[in-house]
Amino acid sequence: MRIPLFPSSHTLRVAALAALAASALLLQACSTVKLAYNQAPQLAYWQINSYLGLSDAQAERVRSELGDLHQWHRDTMLPRHAELLQKVQQQLPSDITADQACRTYADVRAQIDRVIDELQPRLAGLAAQLTDAQIRNLEKKQADSNADWTKEWVNVTPEKLAEQRYKQLLSRAEGFYGTLEAPQKQALRQFVAQSSFDAQRTYAERLRRQKDLVQVLRQVSAQPANAERNSELLRGYLERFNASPDADYQRYARKLVEEGCAGFARIHSVMTAAQRAKAVQSVAGYAQDFWVLAGR
Template sequence: MKPIRIAFLLVSIMLLQSCGLKFWYNRLDWVVSWQADDYVELSSEQEDRLEALVREKLQWHRTTQLPRYVTLIKQLESEIGTEKIAENYDYYQSTLIDFYRTAAKELVPEVVAQMSDLDDEQVQELMQNINDTANKRLQKYKKTKPAKRTKNSRESVTDGVEEWTGRLSKNQKALIKQWITEMQSTSELRFNYGNQWRVAMDYALAERKTSEGQKKMIQLMLNPGELQSPELQSRYAYNKELEKSYILQLHQSMTKKQKKKLLRKLKSYREDFQDLIEDD
């Protein structure tokens, strides 16, 4: 399985990004093992170790991290529709990033320890599948016309917002259209960065039996951005500020009906997280 995906699949499901959260959360050991088969064939012993690791980390996450999620959602619920959202926007963003990094730091070193047990044939299979996946994405990107890419991005953002607020007004959709128009493209720079990351990971995997090789793997997973070019970092920073501006405009434009839907959604996640805590 793609190393970055093994390490962060758990993290992504832990955050506010999935439906059927409780169902998948409690079955994540099986999900990770199943996903691993897409990238590398593990032995029965390796699968058992991976599933045991996920179960162990889920218990850690359930008891130490889910309460943090509940606290943050409660604060969000109390501030939706007020000026506090704009005042605390950066705090919310940094807190969500911290959730991700905390989980990654807990998980990645032990994932790397297990990856060090892969044999040469498994490593070759893993890297081949990673490269094939990346190449397919690149070819798909090249075949898609710029206007279609812009349309896809606009529809993706619109769908994502409507998932939380319900149907958007024409003015709100116009805001999203303007947002996407103003974004700086990062695609080609990201493809180049991805190539550098995969080459570095390939070299690190060749040294996976050594402490130095494992340190390199951990570094690549926890701090992949170190390989980003200054131009890519600059565009990311610009787009991040742009995102903040338009999200706050969308928040300010929400109707009472949209606010109610957003609050119901937050409440649902909060209750799911609380139930998972109490399932311990």
């Protein structure tokens, strides 16, 4: 399961290409990390193709770009991910403060931002090749995804929403710490009950980002040969994805991060020594897998 460093919902996802970053930071079960990582380019290609319907020439270029990005990530980022996990491993046997949790979160974000920097010019190259039909197909896929999202998170009662969030976080936590008992479950429910998470506000930002992306892609497709302009357009989109131009949403997002750091610290504080040992073992396994994948 994912390492439950709250709030995991704020991990950057930039189209399907970000799967290369997510494959290293949003972890599956330890036994499948190597397999999942090695399959990341194929999975990312499948996602991109499902959203855009690539031509043969586009597909060849995307596969090549994904292969290059994957090799760069293996050589450059996997050792950094492993080092960060080793740092986390050293902290887990003891209580962790909210400040420590937020520093770890900031380190994760910094590593993802480094991947996004490497990704940006590749996105610009693909965007310049898109047709109007492909952008319309992207919009349709966005609408389908939004229908599923609203069904699960918006069009539900507050009680059902809280229960869904609790079950999601419980699954992540138990994948990390092992089986949770009553005291840990109570702390988790308290975290959910006190959370400022607002599904409607989150959904509104989701729609803004999607509309922003489509507008940028249409601007790029209008002048595909202007590489410098198009790169700047994509860079601006990624910056707005990372930090919303909506000041109210920025404050909301910061509040969720702060609550997530405090929530993780509080829940970790009620874990038993055995549960913390299980977490240490889990992180050590992830770090070892990353070193092996990096060929170190």
